[in-house]
Amino acid sequence: MKTLFERITILFENGEVKRDAYLLVEDERISYIGEERPDGTFDRTICGEGKLLCPGFYNGHTHVPMTLFRGYAENLPLSRWLHEKIFPAEDKLYPEAVHAAAMLSAAEMIKCGTVSFSDMYFFCDEIVDATVQSGLKANISRSTVAFTPNIKAEDDSRFLESVELFKKYHNTANGRIKIDMSIHAEYSTMPASCRYISDFAVQHGLGIQIHLSETRSEHEECISRYGVTPTEFFEQNGVFRAPVIAAHCVHLTDNDMQILAKNGATAVHNPASNLKLGSGVMRLSELAKAGVNITLGTDGAASNNTIDIMKEAYLAAILQKGTTGRTDEFNSSFFVTMLTANGAKMQGRADAGHIKEGYRADLVMLDMDMLHTLPIYDPCDSFLYCTNSSNVAMTMVDGKILYENGEFKTLDIEKIKADFKNITKTYFQN
Amino acid sequence: MKTLFERITILFENGEVKRDAYLLVEDERISYIGEERPDGTFDRTICGEGKLLCPGFYNGHTHVPMTLFRGYAENLPLSRWLHEKIFPAEDKLYPEAVHAAAMLSAAEMIKCGTVSFSDMYFFCDEIVDATVQSGLKANISRSTVAFTPNIKAEDDSRFLESVELFKKYHNTANGRIKIDMSIHAEYSTMPASCRYISDFAVQHGLGIQIHLSETRSEHEECISRYGVTPTEFFEQNGVFRAPVIAAHCVHLTDNDMQILAKNGATAVHNPASNLKLGSGVMRLSELAKAGVNITLGTDGAASNNTIDIMKEAYLAAILQKGTTGRTDEFNSSFFVTMLTANGAKMQGRADAGHIKEGYRADLVMLDMDMLHTLPIYDPCDSFLYCTNSSNVAMTMVDGKILYENGEFKTLDIEKIKADFKNITKTYFQN
Structure with missing residues (x-):
């Protein structure tokens, strides 16, 4: 062709x-x-x-099934948003609902020029299937939390699910599907679990998707708990031996940024979600100066509310100028690179993200x-x-x-909308 | 019908x-x-x-002919943006160019659900004509600067142009067109001129469109010059006797807000432009608490870059949460009111801005x-x-x-695009 x-x-x-x-x-x-x-x-x-x-554009951080909860929890502080609305809603999830939402999200992303996304969620078989059907690329990870101290890898069902996903899907669909490991966040994962998850990632050459210093309280509670920042915590527990995709990075210290830079980690800027949930604004200048690979993410639709990565690029650009006053610090090209080549780098796609012969x-x-x-x-x-x-x-x-x-061309959009509407109509009635 | x-x-x-x-x-x-x-x-x-x-949505502050300069001056500090790019570009303006741009802008605004806008610019006959053709409503003002101390009204050609506009167009097109007076800004207008402009507004029941405390330097230089803030300066010179439409309001003091509130003035929030030009973020909470009528504006396309007022409502909402951390301070309805009823109030349209029988x-x-x-x-x-x-x-x-x-239904969109492209193709070659 x-x-x-x-x-x-x-x-x-x-x-x-x-x-x-x-x-x-x-x-x-x-x-x-x-x-x-x-x-x-x-x-x-x-x-x-x-x-x-x-x-093509890369969405560096999202949770595609969360289109189910688009508009469901508005104008709330993060803790109430999570505990009163999102966690209970997620408790009701079932495979067909996740699949219907992932299909709708795939269509929405395609319509916004997205070619690949990094996802952290659960019911990942459904997400893989929707992605394959749509023709998109994705690095998909099973959101892994581990609250039990010193649990062993062989007893950690979520970790085992990740391993299963890796075996079934990594580098399938002509390399379009990759499986990353996931560590949900410092506050939701015990040190021992960070070890075996990152060991597995290192052994198989996989990335690790994490949430990192999204809110001030998350950042400061980690310091109270361990005497180190979340980034330092992850470093101490071997996580940065693998290529890390760190979402949010709003409250990083200068030393945290050095750790990300020297380990070739990626910081994913989610300006809309960070504003909407009151988390703050990532320090883009300092991360860029430190030499960190920076990409853009929408986060899930429950906190954005669209998963339109083009909007994030615009928002990142004007927000940077407005909050620093340095309107001439970055050229427009900086944000184009974030949206494209940096995304391919983050996902380990060496022959993508560039308009270049052979790519x-x-x-x-x-x-x-x-x-x-x-x-x-x-x-x-x-x-x-x-x-x-x-x-x-x-x-x-x-x-x-x-x-x-x-x-x-790959999706029956009317069926996707109908399936999605059928599910959301009754979702909160049970 | x-x-x-x-x-x-x-x-x-x-x-x-x-x-x-x-x-x-x-x-x-x-x-x-x-x-x-x-x-x-x-x-x-x-x-x-x-x-x-x-x-319908109200765009509280724009300069519609500036779609000519959309994308013309990017990633610059405000002073270089103005002095190196925008002012020289504006020096080349001619009626046909303004008309073509105003036609394009009218179409763009209609496509974004705008029903009325407040404009401050020059070649206003052209803007009125485009607005009338499009079917939109507008409060149009001739951007008035007056650098000569103690000039008399009868010698101020820009003021006389405003008077002429008032006589020709105020309340024409079935009331769709209103003429406001304009005082460009404190730094561009002498006290004596503020007097006769506001006298005229009071005498004829007109609004006055102004730029107010957009940048920190503008705000502080006024204090150095007069010992008062720009808002206090305008109050001293009688401007608030008329209904004032004050664009930007980024650096207002608490006392400034009280002055706006007690005089029934409107503060127009322009979040995209204020971010992009590095001016900062309007203090929405404090203005709301003071009881000021608050609306939304796009500013001109040279600093936005679209004139899509729906984008501003979204941006105002998430920016407020992100910069204050108070995610539950405003419900969504607050921004809907800014976009609609508050706009009609600002423009003196007593039977508009509400979905209500008889309106x-x-x-x-x-x-x-x-x-x-x-x-x-x-x-x-x-x-x-x-x-x-x-x-x-x-x-x-x-x-x-x-x-x-x-x-x-009212505009020949292909002709509008063709006319606009013809003009912009050669605009900077002469």
Whole structure:
């Protein structure tokens, strides 16, 4: 299968722009980028007029089944949100509900130009199935908590579930599905468990998804408990020997940032969720200066409320300026890289996240000829500050078109909506 | 003309919700709201299934011609943004360019559910014409600066232009167009000019649009210059005798807020622009506690970059939680009221901004049956946190449909885009 994009403007992962370019996708990879039309015949040619072709977007932290709880718990403090609303709601979960929500979420993400996401939740078989059906990529992890001190790996059912997932799904679906390990958070995991989870990750070359210093109280309670920060706690317990994907990172110390940087960990910035739950604002400047790999995440729909990663990029950019006053600190390209190449790096996808010959054709085509995106002086700036998901004209993963001009190519969207509505209609009645 | 909305969910300006309701629009007003289908025949019936009917949205502060400069000056500090980019760009303005931009902006606002806006700029004849053509409402003011000390009203050409505008357009187009006076800002206006401008406003019952304490330096330089804050300066010079529409209000003191409250002034919150230009975050809690009428504004597209007022409501809500940590301080309804009833109050439109029998039929119908808005537990919460402009299925002003299911009813959208692109293509070449 050969698909040629003709005379299109390309926005690369580093923010560079090439106009009037040709880009050829052969099967699942980009085979040519240039100013000359390549020779040969093509199965499909796509006119690039008024369009912008970008590397696909990565959602670095989410919980896709939580679209079930979108709008269910609003205007509450985090502790009441969790204990009065979310935990009881999660207690009622069952596989069909998770599957229906994961299907809806997959569709929503595709519509917003997402090509891959990192997920931490449970009923992961259902999440894997929805992801495979949708055509998306994902690093999926079983959210693991371990409150029992000195429990052994062989007695930890959640850990064993992770191991099972790894065996069944890691690197399946042509490498689209990867399994990460998970440590839910410092406050929910005993030191011994951190050890065997990270041992397993190191042994099998897996990433570990964690929540890290999301709230001030979480950060400070850890210091009271152990005399160290959550980051130092994880370091002491061997977690950073594996590539860590650390969500939130709102209350990190400078030393925490050094630990992340020297261990090649990724900090996932979730600006909407951190604002909405009153957690605060990640210190982006300091993390960038420390050299940490930084990506963007939506968190779950219960605290966002959409899982639109384009919104997070815009929000991260303006929030950074507004809270520091340093409006010229970052160029727009910084946020484009967060959204694309840094995401692929976080997920261990060495041949993705870049618009480059030989790389996977994970691409988003935006229609820039819309009222709210005119005029265009600099396509990179326009992308960051003007576009939203309504500009997404096409989402392509591994050379396969998943969505084009409002139509889903892999998903029966009416059935997905109907299934989801059936479940949410009665979910809280039982 | 009789239009009946059948079995629709109504979100009122105070956040209350009525399901399965009937709402009848007769000519330009709402004539019936109830649970029973009204008798009679109707020119049009609209099925309310999956829809949410809201009061139309007010954009409290913008400069519509600035869509010309959307994306033109990015990632700069405010002073360089203004002096190196925006002021020189504005020096090149000419009527056709302003008209083309105002037409594009009108379309963009209609698509985002805006029914009325407050504008401060120049070439106002062009802005009035675009507004009248579009079917929108607006309070339009000629941005007035006056650097000459003790200049007399009769020698102030900008003031005289405002007077001219008032005579030509105030309360025209069936009351849709109102003319406000304008005082650009404290730093750009001499005390004597504040006097004659506010005298004129008082004499003719007009509002005065001002920029107020947008940046810290503006606020502090005023204190150095006059020994009082910008708000106190305006009070001393009689400005608050008229209804003031004060944009930004980021750096107000508690006493400033008292002055606004006791004089019935409106503070316009522009969260996106204030973040993006590094100005900071308005103290919403304190303004609300002081009893100030608070609305939302996009500011111009050069600093936003869209003029989508729905985005501002969402942003105001999450920003407030994130910067204060008080996630339960405001219900969603607070922001709905800012977006609707408070806007009508600000603009002196006594029979608008409410869904109420006898009031103007300024309505927005949202399609809630979209991926990113499912499920719906509380329509008011869903509206604030989940919807965006892609949910807007209809915008109606004075009973007239301006936009429905992607189609503009009053505007030739292809011509508007073509005209705008022609102008912006060459704008900076001369």
